[in-house]
Amino acid sequence: MSRPSLLDRLARACDSRAQSSLLRRMRSVSAVEGMHTVIDGQRLLNFASNDYLGLAQHPALIEAMNLAALRWGVGTSAAHLLGGHREEHSLLEEDLAAWTGRKRALLFSTGYMANLGVMQALVAPRDVCIQDKLNHACLIDGARLAGARLKRYRHVDVGSARRQLAADPSSAALLATDGVFSMDGDIAPLAELSALCREQQATLMVDDAHGFGVLGATGAGSLEEAGLGQDAAPVMMATLGKALGVAGAFVAGSGDLIDGLVQFARTQIYTTAMPPALAAATRVAIRLTREESWRRDTLHHLIRQFREGAAARGIALADSRTPIQPVLIGGNNDALRASAQLEAAGFFVPPIRPPSVPENSARLRITLSAAHEESQIEQLLDVLAGIKTTP
Structure with missing residues (x-):
């Protein structure tokens, strides 16, 4: 009787995730310029960073x-x-x-x-x-x-x-x-x-x-x-x-x-x-x-701007008053597609899928920073408005 292979089992688990559109992949960042990040040679405006106060490069x-x-x-x-x-x-x-x-x-x-x-x-x-x-x-x-x-x-x-x-x-x-x-x-x-x-x-x-x-x-x-x-x-x-x-x-x-x-x-x-x-x-x-309390003041101003702009454009958001602003999508493939559309438009917003979130609640997890500009928020909202974002 042969013993099961742990590595084979791991490979099968990865294959299963791939078939369910849940496979994660690492992407290398080649440069960071303020709130922009360069990935695969493309300069993207980063809305996935937890650098909420813009201090990481101070x-x-x-x-x-x-x-x-x-x-x-x-x-x-x-x-x-x-x-x-x-x-x-x-x-x-x-x-x-x-x-x-x-x-x-x-x-x-x-x-x-x-x-x-x-x-x-x-x-x-x-x-x-x-x-x-x-x-x-x-x-x-x-x-x-x-x-x-x-x-x-x-x-x-x-x-x-x-x-x-x-x-x-x-x-x-x-x-x-x-x-x-x-x-x-x-x-x-x-x-x-x-x-x-x-x-x-x-x-x-x-x-x-x-x-x-x-x-x-x-x-x-x-x-x-x-x-x-x-x-x-x-x-x-x-x-x-x-x-x-x-x-x-x-x-x-x-x-x-x-x-x-x-x-x-x-x-x-x-x-x-x-x-x-x-x-x-x-x-x-x-x-x-x-x-520098102005950093928090600026951040919360941008959060209000994003939420008000989303409401005006009919973009459904989760109930949050923090820098984390989830746009619920639902299906895994839909979340992947929405993320790809944002990337093609110059925005970095990776999709969040199970098991990081419950089943059927895949989303775009948009995070805001005091280092973002009002005009950048408006640009993101305009692109989001053209993407199917409701489950």
């Missing part, structure tokens, strides 16, 4: 990174606990804690690693983890890898979350949610979820990857906008590679939380620390985000 960030690289070198060559934690990391963690109103913060190499590490440290197989059905994959994977009993509640439905928690009143419970949902752009009912967690004695964890830098009076994110401090939302995670334009992630909360993560978050303990030069650039991004 001269001050580039200068800070270059100067820090001259001092510290390119890489740390060690994990944080083994000599990789440099002064720049400590200063960045202090800045992040102060900005978010938390006692302390801890850096991770990526948001995915941060969520996996938090789950590993907090929950055990006997615990229950309640999550929104549209949470990012890393929250779902984190609960599964930690061995928790994962239960999913209806999207942004606090009543559904309450029923899930009430059904298991004796187990330790973590309720985890995105702050801003990455494929829909809507915002979780954080104040209501926080109240529910107090009522049910559960711990609230918020992944604010897409709200951090964008929402709130100072840009500290969806928790700031909701008025939720450390006690009301004990575990906050956010990434640095979206609105701040750099890379990496952090978790912020109490001293006990951070001490526990240093001991038990395997994805932080057993990986090389981020380059100190990157941490130095991130500190500049934080300063600019906090001081």
Whole structure:
């Protein structure tokens, strides 16, 4: 009896995706010029970037990174606990804690690693983890890898979350949610979820990857906008590679939380620390985000312009007031066709298809940046108006 081949099985799975118009392919970018990107020799206006505040190419960030690289070198060559934690990391963690109103913060190499590490440290197989059905994959994977009993509640439905928690009143419970949902752009009912967690004695964890830098009076994110401090939302995670334009992630909360993560978050303990030069650039991004509120003002102005222009042209949008503006298509082939039409017209908007989104909800995930111009928004809307965009 022959043993099945794992590589053959993987190849068959890829073939199946191709037949369903779900096969992904990598495309190399040969140049970036502001909000334009060059792919396959074509200069395209990028409406797929998470660079919400237009900071990724800011001269001050580039200068800070270059100067820090001259001092510290390119890489740390060690994990944080083994000599990789440099002064720049400590200063960045202090800045992040102060900005978010938390006692302390801890850096991770990526948001995915941060969520996996938090789950590993907090929950055990006997615990229950309640999550929104549209949470990012890393929250779902984190609960599964930690061995928790994962239960999913209806999207942004606090009543559904309450029923899930009430059904298991004796187990330790973590309720985890995105702050801003990455494929829909809507915002979780954080104040209501926080109240529910107090009522049910559960711990609230918020992944604010897409709200951090964008929402709130100072840009500290969806928790700031909701008025939720450390006690009301004990575990906050956010990434640095979206609105701040750099890379990496952090978790912020109490001293006990951070001490526990240093001991038990395997994805932080057993990986090389981020380059100190990157941490130095991130500190500049934080300063600019906090001081230059016009970036958020411009972004939200462009969001309103896009939504009003879409409504005037009969373009159906999902309900979102964030930079993520999904145009629902439905079928996979239709989404591929719409994306190709946009590319032919000079716009880069890749199609989003299952399993990144539910079946029959393929879409164009348009993302806006403060670096876009009003005229560019109007050009995109004019092209979209000529494309079938309703399921």
